[in-house]
Amino acid sequence: MAGLKQDRALRTREAILRAAAETFDELGFHGASISMIMGRAGVTQGGMYFHFASKVELARAVMLAQGDYVQLPPGEDGLQRLIDITFHVGRELQQNVLFRAGVRLAVEQGEFGLQDDTAYQQWVEQFHALLVVARERGELLPGVDEREFAQVLVGAYSGTQLFSQIATGRVDLLERVAALWKYLLPCIATPQTLAQLRATPR
Known part of the structure; x- marks a missing residue:
């Protein structure tokens, strides 16, 4: 009973x-x-x-459950999977109302008296773990700090998706994510790795 x-x-x-x-x-x-x-x-x-x-x-x-509403795609950990996840998250923002609501509330939370970066930090931890593996695989340039770049990526991605939402209702989000990687990857990936990466949506 x-x-x-x-x-x-x-x-x-x-x-x-x-x-x-x-x-x-x-x-x-x-x-x-x-x-x-x-x-x-x-x-x-x-x-x-x-x-x-x-x-x-x-x-x-x-807001805090947003990560529970997204099932990350499978793949071998490293830089390529990190890139793939950012495109997957973009598609989820276009299609998944439960995830999208959590992201919207994380942006708007100051309007209802909250200042909670937990959701952002969860993504930092996800990305940091993949970057640590990328370091172990020799995919990152020597001067890249894995945790610092994870934080930069979450901030840049958050701004990119917000700009896309305001400009086009996120219709062009995947193209904007591809542009983000176009400029970020040469700053973090070794030349050998860069030549092998695919930084466009599937």
């Missing part, structure tokens, strides 16, 4: 998060309301507030 209640509670929480993500993606934090989210999720006020005490708490949960 307890197991059934727990399963039902988990399903309710997931339904609320999905409904919240869809609503925040469409309307932003200020445009969305708890009543809209409740209606879309099909839950009562009691069900909503059992899981989330406020709209801010719900927005933070969607």
